[in-house]
Amino acid sequence: xxxxxxxxxxxxxxxxxxxxxxxxxxxxxxxxxxxxxxxxxxxxxxxxxxxxxxxxxxxxxxxxxxxxxxxxxxxxxxxxxxxxxxxxxxxxxxxxxxxxxxxxxxxxxxxxxxxxxxxxxxxxxxxxxxxxxxxxxxxxxxxxxxxxxxxxxxxxxxxxxxxxxxxxxxxxxxxxxxxxxxxxxxxxxxxxxxxxxxxxxxxxxxxxxxxxxxxxxxxxxxxxxxxxxxxxxxxxxxxxxxxxxxxxxxxxxxxxx
Amino acid sequence: xxxxxxxxxxxxxxxxxxxxxxxxxxxxxxxxxxxxxxxxxxxxxxxxxxxxxxxxxxxxxxxxxxxxxxxxxxxxxxxxxxxxxxxxxxxxxxxxxxxxxxxxxxxxxxxxxxxxxxxxxxxxxxxxxxxxxxxxxxxxxxxxxxxxxxxxxxxxxxxxxxxxxxxxxxxxxxxxxxxxxxxxxxxxxxxxxxxxxxxxxxxxxxxxxxxxxxxxxxxxxxxxxxxxxxxxxxxxxxxxxxxxxxxxxxxxxxxxxxxxxxxxxxxxxxxxxxxxxxxxxxxxxxxxxxxxxxxxxxxxxxxxxxxxxxxxxxxxxxxxxxxxxxxxxxxxxxxxxxxxxxxxxxxxxxxxxxxxxxxxxxxxxxxxxxxxxxxxxxxxxxxxxxxxxxxxxxxxxxxxxxxxxxxxxxxxxxxxxxxxxxxxxxxxxxxxxxxxxxxxxxxxxxxxxxxxxxxxxxxxxxxxxxxxxxxxxxxxxxxxxxxxxxxxxxxxxxxxxxxxxxxxxxxxxxxxxxxxxxxx
Numbered sequence: 173x174x175x176x177x178x179x180x181x182x183x184x185x186x187x188x189x190x191x192x193x194x195x196x197x198x199x200x201x202x203x204x205x206x207x208x209x210x211x212x213x214x215x216x217x218x219x220x221x222x223x224x225x226x227x228x229x230x231x232x233x234x235x236x237x238x239x240x241x242x243x244x245x246x247x248x249x250x251x252x253x254x255x256x257x258x259x260x261x262x263x264x265x266x267x268x269x270x271x272x273x274x275x276x277x278x279x280x281x282x283x284x285x286x287x288x289x290x291x292x293x294x295x296x297x298x299x300x301x302x303x304x305x306x307x308x309x310x311x312x313x314x315x316x317x318x319x320x321x322x323x324x325x326x327x328x329x330x331x332x333x334x335x336x337x338x339x340x341x342x343x344x345x346x347x348x349x350x351x352x353x354x355x356x357x358x359x360x361x362x363x364x365x366x367x368x369x370x371x372x373x374x375x376x377x378x379x380x381x382x383x384x385x386x387x388x389x390x391x392x393x394x395x396x397x398x399x400x401x402x403x404x405x406x407x408x409x410x411x412x413x414x415x416x417x418x419x420x421x422x423x424x425x426x427x428x429x
Numbered sequence: 430x431x432x433x434x435x436x437x438x439x440x441x442x443x444x445x446x447x448x449x450x451x452x453x454x455x456x457x458x459x460x461x462x463x464x465x466x467x468x469x470x471x472x473x474x475x476x477x478x479x480x481x482x483x484x485x486x487x488x489x490x491x492x493x494x495x496x497x498x499x500x501x502x503x504x505x506x507x508x509x510x511x512x513x514x515x516x517x518x519x520x521x522x523x524x525x526x527x528x529x530x531x532x533x534x535x536x537x538x539x540x541x542x543x544x545x546x547x548x549x550x551x552x553x554x555x556x557x558x559x560x561x562x563x564x565x566x567x568x569x570x571x572x573x574x575x576x577x578x579x580x581x582x583x584x585x586x587x588x589x590x591x592x593x594x595x596x597x598x599x600x601x602x603x604x605x606x607x608x609x610x611x612x613x614x615x616x617x618x619x620x621x622x623x624x625x626x627x628x629x630x631x632x633x634x635x636x637x638x639x640x641x642x643x644x645x646x647x648x649x650x651x652x653x654x655x656x657x658x659x660x661x662x663x664x665x666x667x668x669x670x671x672x673x674x675x676x677x678x679x680x681x682x683x684x685x686x687x688x689x690x691x692x693x694x695x696x697x698x699x700x701x702x703x704x705x706x707x708x709x710x711x712x713x714x715x716x717x718x719x720x721x722x723x724x725x726x727x728x729x730x731x732x733x734x735x736x737x738x739x740x741x742x743x744x745x746x747x748x749x750x751x752x753x754x755x756x757x758x759x760x761x762x763x764x765x766x767x768x769x770x771x772x773x774x775x776x777x778x779x780x781x782x783x784x785x786x787x788x789x790x791x792x793x794x795x796x797x798x799x800x801x802x803x804x805x806x807x808x809x810x811x812x813x814x815x816x817x818x819x820x821x822x823x824x825x826x827x828x829x830x831x832x833x834x835x836x837x838x839x840x841x842x843x844x845x846x847x848x849x850x851x852x853x854x855x856x857x858x859x860x861x862x863x864x865x866x867x868x869x870x871x872x873x874x875x876x877x878x879x880x881x882x883x884x885x886x887x888x889x890x891x892x893x894x895x896x897x898x899x900x901x902x903x904x905x906x907x908x909x910x911x912x913x914x915x916x917x918x919x920x921x922x923x924x925x926x927x928x929x930x931x932x933x934x935x936x937x938x939x940x941x942x943x944x945x946x947x948x949x
Contacts (some may be wrong), residue, residue, distance in 0.1 A: 173634070180524070204934040224757040251949070252853070253853035253854045253947075253949050254454055254853040254949065257448040269789050274768050277815065277854045277857065277947075278808075278855070279820075279851055279852050279853040279854055279946070280819075280820040281816065281820060281828060281853040281855075282852060282853040283853070284810060285849060285850065287853060290808050290809070290810065293807070294793060294805055294806065294807060294825055295805075295806045295807070295808055295822060296796070296800060296804055296805055297806065297822065297857075299800045300800070302799045303752075305799055306799050306800055308680050309792055309795050309796050310792065310793075310796060311800070312792055313788045313789050313794075314789070323507075353898050359736075361842050361930065363930050364948070365923060365931065367900040367901065367902050367926050367932075368900055369883065369900055369901060370883065371901060372900075372901055372902050373847070373848065373902050373924060374852070374926070374948055377851070377932070377948070381695065383927050398850050399555075402849055402850055403655035407670060
C-alpha cells in the first residue's frame with residue numbers, strides 16, 4: 173500500500189498550519205518536493221533515514237508498513253518456516269547475504285525454490301550459548317538474518333541487538349517470540365490443495381497471514397505459501413471469493429514415475 | 430641417443446607410505462582399498478593370500494588382522510617428499526615419475542662416486558638410514574629401461590644394463606610391462622608376447638597398424654626411449670615449526686605461542702608474492718602422537734586466521750573438555766605447512782576496495798571463532814530420496830564442490846523422491862509417529878505397496894494426542910539398494926494433512942511410522 177503512505181505523512185505535516193480534516197493534496201509534484209525536502213533535512217542533520225527499505229518479495233508488501241522490510245527492523249514469524257524464508261528471499265535475490273541461525277531444520281530446497289540464493293546463505297544450525305554474539309556479528313554485514321532464539325530473550329538483549337541492527341542496516345526475522353517486534357506475522361489459517369483422500373499430492377497452500385505492526389491496525393492477506401509454481405504470491409480476489417483454488421495440478425500419473 | 434638414467438623404485442609404496450605415516454609396525458599386514466577392492470597390500474598380507482582386486486570381505490577372511498585403509502594419493506606423494514629430498518642431496522636433478530619411483534641422470538652422480546654401481550650403493554645406504562629399507566635401483570639408457578631394470582633388482586641393490594644394451598635387456602620382457610592395458614591385450618591376441626617380438630617389427634608397419642600408442646611402445650621396446658630426465662624444481666621451504674618447551678596444555682596458550690610464527694609464514698609468503706589458500710597444521714603432543722588436518726580458506730590465510738585454525742584444531746581433538754580449553758596431552762610442537770599457495774595477484778584487493786564479499790568473509794570467520802569451524806556452514810543441494818539427503822551442510826570455507834560426490838549428484842534421477850514443493854522444515858533425525866485406521870489399528874504397508882487401511886487418525890508431534898486425517902496420499906514405496914544386502918532399505922512415504930490444515934511427510938519402515946519433514 174505504498175501509494176497511500178506519503179499522503180498520510182503530508183497530512184500530519186500540514187496539520188501544523190491547518191486544523192481540522194483535510195484531504196491529502198492530489199498534486200504529486202508537491203509530494204515529491206516535500207519528500208525531497210525531508211530527505212535534505214535528514215542529510216543535514218546527519219542521521220540515517222529512519223528506515224532504508226530492504227528488497228522484499230512483492231507478494232509480502234501488503235503486509236508490511238511501507239511495503240517492504242526495513243533495515244533495522246525486527247519481524248517475528250510464527251507458524252510457518254516458508255514465510256520466514258520468503259521474508260529473506262527478496263533481499264537474497266537482490267544480492268544480499270542471508271544467515272539462518274538456530275534452525276537445524278532449515279529446508280534449503282524449499283528456500284531455494286522461493287528465491288533464496290544458497291550461494292549467499294550461511295547456516296548456523298546450533299550456535300548454542302553464543303547465538304546472541306554470533307547474530308550481532310552477522311547483522312554487521314548481512315542483509316537479512318533469520319533467527320530462532322534457543323531460549324527466552326530478555327528485553328535488554330533485544331534492545332541492544334535492535335540498536336546494532338539500526339546502525340548496520342540489516343533486517344532480523346525471528347522465528348518465535350521476540351520482545352516488541354516491529355511487525356508480528358502469523359499464519360492464522362489456511363489449507364493445502366492438491367491432496368485428496370488417498371490420491372493427488374501436496375501442490376500448494378493458501379494461507380491467511382495476519383500482520384500486526386507495533387502501532388496500527390493488523391492487516392490480513394491471503395497468500396499462496398507456496399503456490400503451485402513454488403513461489404509466494406497473492407491469492408487473486410476472484411479465487412478468494414469463490415473459495416475454489418484449483419491450481420493446475422500435475423496428473424497423478426507423474427507421481428508413479 | 431637416450432639419456433643414461435638411474436631409476437629408484439620402492440615397491441608397494443602406497444602401503445609403505447601408510448605404515449610410515451601412521452607408525453604401524455613394519456611387518457603389519459596392510460591393505461589399501463579403492464572402490465571396495467584391494468588396490469595395494471603389504472608383502473606380509475600377500476603371504477596370507479591377500480591379492481589385488483580382491484573384495485574387502487575376501488581379503489579379511491584370508492587375513493583376519495588385516496589393517497584396512499582407504500587409498501589416499503596425496504598421502505603417497507607427501508610420504509615420498511623426504512625420499513626425493515634425500516636423493517636430491519646426493520644427486521641433483523631428480524624427476525619424480527610417480528610416488529615411489531624417481532629418476533636421476535646417471536652421468537654426474539656415477540662419475541662423482543666412481544661408477545654406477547657405487548652411486549646406487551651410496552644412495553641405497555642413505556635411503557636405508559632414512560627408514561626406506563626396500564629400495565631398488567636400475568641403470569640403463571632411458572627411463573623406461575632403467576625402471577624395468579630397477580624392478581628386477583634385489584632389495585637395496587642395483588641392476589646395471591650396459592650402455593647400448595637396453596634393447597637386448599628389454600627383449601625378453603613380457604609386453605605387459607608397457608602399462609597400457611588395451612594395447613597389451615591386443616598384442617597378446619596377435620601373438621606378440623615379448624617386447625623383443627614387438628621391436629622386431631618394422632616401425633612403419635607398427636605405426637599404420639597400432640597408431641601412435643603402438644609407435645610409442647615400439648620405440649620403448651627397441652630401447653629408443655628419447656625422454657629426457659627433467660629435474661624437478663624443489664619447492665621453496667615454507668614450512669614453519671614452533672617447538673614448545675615446556676609443552677603447553679591449553680589451546681589458548683598454544684595459539685598465543687604460534688602467533689609470531691604464523692606472522693613469519695605470512696610474511697615469507699608475501700615476500701614471494703604468494704598467499705596461502707590451504708594450510709596443513711600438524712600437532713605433535715608430548716606422548717609422541719601426531720595429528721594433522723588440512724584447512725581451506727575462502728580467500729587466503731592471514732595471521733589471525735592461521736592462529737584461529739590452530740586453536741580450533743586443538744579444541745576439536747578428542748579429550749577437549751570444552752570448559753577451560755585444556756587439551757588431552759601437552760602439545761610439544763606445531764607445524765604450519767602451506768598446502769596450496771597462489772600468486773597474490775589473483776587475490777589482491779583492487780584500488781577501489783576489496784572484492785564485494787570480503788567483508789562478509791571476514792565477519793563469518795569471526796563468527797566461526799565463536800561457534801567453531803563446523804558451526805557456520807554453507808548449504809549445497811545434493812541428490813537423494815529423502816528431504817534430509819537432498820541438502821548437505823559444508824563448513825564455511827571448505828570446498829563446497831567436495832560435498833557433491835558423483836553418487837550424490839542432484840542431476841541424477843532419484844526415483845522415489847517426491848516432486849515439489851519441498852518441505853520447509855526438514856528434520857535432521859526422524860521422530861516416531863503414529864498412524865491409525867478408523868478402527869484404531871496401526872496402518873501398515875503390504876509387500877505390494879498398498880496400505881492395510883485408510884489412515885484416519887495420526888500423531889506426528891509426539892505425545893499421545895491423535896488428530897483426524899483430513900487428506901492423505903501415498904504410499905510411495907522406495908526400494909533402495911536392493912542389490913546390496915547390507916545397505917538395502919525398503920520404506921514408503923505418506924503425505925498427510927490434518928484437520929487443522931498442517932501438512933506432514935511421514936515414512937513407514939518395518940512397520941514403524943516416523944515423521945520426516947513438515948510442510949509449514
